[in-house]
Structure formats: C-alpha cells, structure tokens
Amino acid sequence: MRYRSQRNRRKQQSLPELNITPLIDTALTLLIIFMVATPMLKKEQNALQIELPKGNSKEVADTRNQELVVTISKDGKDIKIAFNGKIVQEKQLIEQLKKSVSTKAQKTVFIQADTGAPYGKVIELIDKIKYVGGVSYVALATTEAA
Secondary structure, three states: OHHHHHHHHHHHOOOOOOOOHHHHHHHHHHHHHHHHHHHHHOOOOOOOOOOOOEEOOOOOOOOOOOOOEEEEEEEOOEEEEEEOOEEEOHHHHHHHHHHHOOOOOOEEEEEEEOOOOOHHHHHHHHHHHHOOOOEEEEEEOOEEOO
C-alpha cells in the first residue's frame, strides 16, 4: 500500500512551467524602441511627399554638404514649398536662404521638385534662388532611372 501512495504523489506533482512573460516584455520593449528609432534613421526627412523625376545623370558627386534642400510639391491645385524639411512661403524661402548662406562660402542648393509641379513655377524659383548671394550652384534632384 505504501507503494501506491508514493506513486499517486508523483502523479499529482505538476510539471514545471516555462514563464514567458519576461520574453514578451522584452519583445514589446524592442518593438517600441524600433518604432521610435526608425523615423530618426531616415536620412532625408521631407515635410512634403513628392515623386522625383527619373534621370541617369549625376550632377554632384559629393553629397555630404546637402544642407540646403528646397522641396516643391503639388498638392491638388496648391503648390507647397519646403526648405530643409519645413514648409515655408516663397518670400520666407528667399529670406531663410539668405540667412543660411554666407557670401564667403559658395554653397549648392538642391531642388527636389515633384513631377506634377508646374515647370514654370520650378524655373521661377530656381531663378530667384540663383540671385541669392552665396549660392554657387542650383542642382535638380532626380531618382535613378531603371
């Protein structure tokens, strides 16, 4: 009889459980960290969503000094302009360019114009930017053609 009681006790003991709560906590913490960090890793953050025209030529090989970027977007009937990721009016754009560029250092201004933006407006802005003191070159951004 004694043998049977020990046997019953062994059956009643529960198997050890694997606690996965810390694993879930760690996975969710990593998910939150990646969700917060991913937008910061994006090299080029535009305030406007644009589709650049396709092209094969490379105008500027040194892309380290791309600190002056003007983005032109067509949103319905409206044309929106952004300077270094911040939406501005056309008059404010010229003023901010004058503040950002010193006359001693000749800088390149990069124009990112949407394919739907009116050609005349893009040329008008390029013309105004060229007359800002300290701007040596105005480059048009394109995406690589397939």
